[in-house]
Amino acid sequence: xxxxxxxxxxxxxxxxxxxxxxxxxxxxxxxxxxxxxxxxxxxxxxxxxxxxxxxxxxxxxxxxxxxxxxxxxxxxxxxxxxxxxxxxxxxxxxxxxxxxxxxxxxxxxxxxxxxxxxxxxxxxxxxxxxxxxxxxxxxxxxxxxxxxxxxxxxxxxxxxxxxxxxxxxxxxxxxxxxxxxxxxxxxxxxxxxxxxxxxxxxxxxx
Numbered sequence: 001x002x003x004x005x006x007x008x009x010x011x012x013x014x015x016x017x018x019x020x021x022x023x024x025x026x027x028x029x030x031x032x033x034x035x036x037x038x039x040x041x042x043x044x045x046x047x048x049x050x051x052x053x054x055x056x057x058x059x060x061x062x063x064x065x066x067x068x069x070x071x072x073x074x075x076x077x078x079x080x081x082x083x084x085x086x087x088x089x090x091x092x093x094x095x096x097x098x099x100x101x102x103x104x105x106x107x108x109x110x111x112x113x114x115x116x117x118x119x120x121x122x123x124x125x126x127x128x129x130x131x132x133x134x135x136x137x138x139x140x141x142x143x144x145x146x147x148x149x150x151x152x153x154x155x156x157x158x159x160x161x162x163x164x165x166x167x168x169x170x171x172x173x174x175x176x177x178x179x180x181x182x183x184x185x186x187x188x189x190x191x192x193x194x195x196x197x198x199x200x201x202x203x204x205x206x
Contacts, residue, residue, distance in 0.1 A: 065188035076175045076197025080108035083193045084143070087169050089114050093142040098128035101147045105173050114142070126150065130158035143169035148177030148187050151203065156182055156190040178203040
């Protein structure tokens with residue numbers, strides 16, 4: 001029965017209705033080389049996290065961001081969770097996050113046992129507002145986790161100054177900011193640690 005169902009029925013019915021310059025939210029933009037690379041990986045017999053394509057991707061992406069290392073994990077939420085865990089964030093801690101973001105930002109904090117504290121965003125940029133962040137800092141605050149929303153970098157210079165003043169960690173949620181820059185500095189190199197997402201609707205997909 002299942003074998004008789006068409007694949008991606010929504011895709012088939014919607015394809016002809018799209019204007020020529022339409023960028024779909026959920027359909028990845030692929031250029032044709034992906035099939036070759038997937039088959040190369042399968043035929044090599046090595047499709048684990050230590051395969052040559054994963055290693056090459058990590059090295060290239062770290063170089064692109066201007067950081068020492070990049071580590072691939074299963075998704076952006078896991079990346080945020082691991083980043084916080086690596087920094088020692090845990091029960092009793094507070095992490096300041098923006099009130100406008102995907103739920104994964106706050107969930108990652110919750111998964112560590114820490115408490116997400118929501119700060120307002122700037123109406124002009126929709127990124128976290130440093131002035132409101134300052135009002136949310138308490139003795140339990142361990143980190144600030146700005147989100148570079150819709151490819152627009154958060155005000156990292158102001159947030160870095162706050163972090164240094166209060167001895168806080170700065171964690172970038174760069175899920176939507178591949179290639180975004182502040183001056184010559186790339187997103188992913190602006191905090192103490194960063195997490196990206198390569199989901200189907202992100203700037204780069206895997």
